[in-house]
Amino acid sequence: MLYKIAKAVVSIIFYPLYRIQVIGKENIPQKGAVLLCSNHISNLDPPVVGITSTRDIYFMAKGELFENPFLGKLLTGIHAFPVKRGLRDRNALRKGLEILAEGKTLGLFPEGTRSKTGKIQEPLAGAGFFALRSDAQVVPCAIIGPYKPFKKLTVIYGKPIHMETYRMNKTSAKEVAQAIMDEIQRLIDSYHQEALLDK
Template identity: 75%
Template sequence: MNLYRIAKWVVSIIFFPLFRIQVIGRENVPKTGPVIICSNHISNYDPPVVGITSPRSIYFMAKGELFDNPLLGKLLIGIQAFPVKRGMSDRNALRKGLQILKEGHTLGLFPEGTRSRTGELSKPLAGAGFFALRSNATIVPCAIIGNYKPFKQLKVIYGKPIPMDECRKTKKATAQETADLIMEEIQKLLDVNK
């Protein structure tokens, strides 16, 4: 059993009862092929929560500073995280993300790039749009609804895949426009499920 599976099992045992996690729409995540799961970002707990509720294992970007600690860096790599330098265009991280998708894996992204202090969605960075346009991945929006208060219900909703054909071929959308479209779909999930 690899470290990712062990971590998923341990976190599941703790988080599912602690936050009374309800998962909706898991069937919207394709079983095979490249997938990008794009979620809102309200807490440091979001990556493990998306990780334990997704039917597929996920590769996440994590801020580069976390990898400066050798022990933590090894642990993060073991659970399929890879570093990204925030506040700039990190070509290595972009290449790594595209390689993950090319190999048919799942990439987890938080398009806002940082946690929302208010719970309201903020303007996304262009990164999610870049990966959506540069790959043939299925884009699945995800909404986390709740406050991470012990024994208060937390909902994780996976929406239907976002059609990307128009953006990729006909419309010739920019990465920012595509990221904005993804955020609109996340907002719809939040609005419908409040």
């Protein structure tokens, strides 16, 4: 219930404030596990992905936030769970796999931290780990534009990335994470190319 309320409230504020444009919603599978991977340009990325996705999303959040009892309950209510940053947090990895095993949607920012320049950074292996260790469909997401009031912010959902070949070839988690980031970069490049053609 809290998740739906929060999504409604944030939508009312964010859609007009950032003139959010969503492309490719139909690419998000409506059934089965989904690993939704996005670039990371702002602390506001999680709520933006949350309100533009057609699925409820479970996100990892830094463990320190859960130390505050009130904030911890709030974050849990909106489907966030703790992860110890900078460490191989087995509990967080296990929780992520459980979410996918239950046919839900796990949201990740493969870069791990926000890009200060807005350009794609080298990813951590986490996204590849979840992609290879689960049967989830991997959906790339690109967030484009400045987080400035009344300036257009675009969110693009690409078609699911087929993981069968990577799994069969026993590709490393790091390489799979890079392949996912490459697809996100492709979405960004395609958007900019189309914008130039429209001018």
